Amino acid sequence: MPELRRDPVIGRWVIIATERAKRPSDFKIEADEPSLKPCPYCEGNESQTPPEVMALRKPGTKPNGPGWDVRIVPSISGFLKPKGDLDRHGKGLYDLMNGIGTHEMVIMTPKHTGNIHDIDEAQIGKVIEAVIKRISQLRQDERLKYVLMFANHGKIAGGGNTGHLHIQLIATPVTPKRVKEELTGSKRYFDYRDRCVICDMIKQELKEDKRVICKEGGLIAITPFCSRFPFETWIMPLKHSCDFDKTPGLNIKDFGRIYKGLFSKMNKVLGNFPFNVILHTAPFRRSHKKNYWETIEQDFHWHIEIMPRLTQVAGFEWGSGFYINPMPPEDACKALKEVK
C-alpha cells in the first residue's frame, strides 16, 4: 500500500509509491553536457557582461577586469529592473505593480566549467561569502522584500546553456507566495508548540537516523521525510537561524565541505543529473509590530533544498499540489551514505 506523508511545514502531501520502489540506477536522467566553449562569464571576458555589482577580487585588481574569485553581474535578460519607484495600482478587481527588483548572476569560478566537481570546497565557501555580502547589501534597499537564491542545472530544470557555473539572485518587491506559505506554516506550528518546526524535525531525524546523510560543523543534510522528488536533499543549520546571511557562527568552509560532498555523492549515484537548488530564507521586511517580528525570528529556520529533476511534474501535481515520489527518502539516504 502506498504511503501518504504530510510535510509538517506547509501541509503538502506526498505519495511515496513504495510498491513501485526502484533502484537508484532507474533514475539516471542525464542533464545535457555543459558547453565547453569559453563564454562571457570567463575571466578575461569581463567586458562582455554588464558591469559587476560586486566581486571578491585579488588585492590591486580593478572592477570589470581579471583577478577575481567570484563575480556578481546583472542578468542581461533580467525581467525585473532596479530603477524607479514602486508603483502599485488596481484595475477593476486585478492588482498590478511595475517590475522593480534585481536579477543577478553569481559567477562561481573564473575558469570555464559547468561541473561542480571542478571547483573545490574553498571556492564554494568563497561563493557563499560573496552571496552573503550581496544579500546584506540588497537588504538595505527599502523597495525590496525578499531575495531568492537558486541554481538550475540541465535543460529540463530550466538551466541555461552558457556551461559556466553560476547561481542566481532575484530580489522581489513582494514576499513571494511560496515563502509566505512556509512562514505561515512555521508560525502555526510555533504557536501550538512553542518550538520551531525545523528544530523539531532535526531532533527527530537525528533520533530516528534513517534520513540523515551527513553533518559538517554546524550543518546537517537530510533526505526529508516528505521528499517530493527522488533524492531530494535539504541542508539546514543545526542551530536555529532564520536569515541565511546572518547565521550565527556559520563557517563557510563547513558549507563548502557539505555542499561539495553532497554533490560528489549524488553525482556518483545519479551521474550528471538535472536539478534545482533553492535557498529558503526569511524575508527582509518584517512587520514593525514587536510580536510579529519576534515570531519570524523564532519560528522560521532557513534551509537549502536540492531538487533532482528525475520525475515529471504533470497535471496531477499541478492541479492538486500532491507529489508522487517513487523513491522512499530512506532508500535514497541509504544509497547516498553508501558512497565512499
Added chain:
Amino acid sequence: MPELRRDPVIGRWVIIATERAKRPSDFKIEADEPSLKPCPYCEGNESQTPPEVMALRKPGTKPNGPGWDVRIVPSISGFLKPKGDLDRHGKGLYDLMNGIGTHEMVIMTPKHTGNIHDIDEAQIGKVIEAVIKRISQLRQDERLKYVLMFANHGKIAGGGNTGHLHIQLIATPVTPKRVKEELTGSKRYFDYRDRCVICDMIKQELKEDKRVICKEGGLIAITPFCSRFPFETWIMPLKHSCDFDKTPGLNIKDFGRIYKGLFSKMNKVLGNFPFNVILHTAPFRRSHKKNYWETIEQDFHWHIEIMPRLTQVAGFEWGSGFYINPMPPEDACKALKEVK
C-alpha cells in the same frame, strides 16, 4: 518595464515580460508524435485493461467487450488503491495516511488516436457525460474528499506514450492543498465583497473585451489576466456554479463545441503543443456547519485550465511561486481570435 500582475483568487504573482514579447511562432515546441500502434485502450482490446468501472455503451453490448463510446478503467499503475479503510496516524511530528483513493483512465474514443482533432464535438460531449456520471458515483464514497480530472499531452507535460486519447480521474482522501488555496482565496473575496471572484472576473473580461476568446452557450473561454504560461486558457460557466458535475443547465454539446474549437485554434497557432488540462471543481465533503457549506456554494466557481507547456518552470518559479510569462495574454487572445 515588465508588469507584475496578481491573481485575484490565490494571490499568485505573474511577471508579464512585455519587453521581451514574442510572436506566437516563437513558442512552437512540438510534443512528441503520438504512437500509431494499436494499444490496450483500442476497441477490441478490452481484455488488456483492468475491468471497466463505467462505460457509455451501445444498447445490448456487454461490459469489457466492444460496443462502447467512452470507457473508464482503473489505471494499471495507480498509486492510490480503492480498497480498505482510511488510516491516519502520526509519527513524531510527521503525519501519515495510507494510500486510499482511486486512479482511473477515461478512454475518450474507441479508435486509436492521440489527436483531439480526430474526434468530433459530439464525442467530446460524450466524454463529459461519462465523466460527470463517474464523478457523481465517486461522490458517494465517504472516504473520498476530492476528484481531480486532468489530461497530460506530450512527454514534457508528463504525457504517457500509449498515443490513445484519454483523461485521468484521481480521487483523494484529503482535499488537495492547491484546491484549499483556491477555496480560501475565493472565500476571502466573497467575505469582503459579497460576490464571487470569478463572476466578477467574467464581468470585467466581458466589459474590457481584450482577453475573451469565445463564448458558446453558457460557457466562456478567456486567456486570464494573470496567465502563468503563454496561451494559458480558462473555460468557465457564465452562470455561477461550484460543482462541475452539477452545473445547472450545462449543455454538453456546448462543451464539446468550445473545447474542440479552442484546441483547433491553439493547434493552428502552436502546432502539436504539449499541455496539461486541469478541472478545478469544489470538494465533495463540505462542512455540515450551515454557514461554511453555504460559502463554498456561493463563492467557488468551477473552471478548466488549459496550460500549454511552452516555457520552463525552474528554480525561481519553484522557490517563489512567481511565474514569468513572456506572452501577454492580450496578445495570445488576439492571435487565437484571428484563427478562422
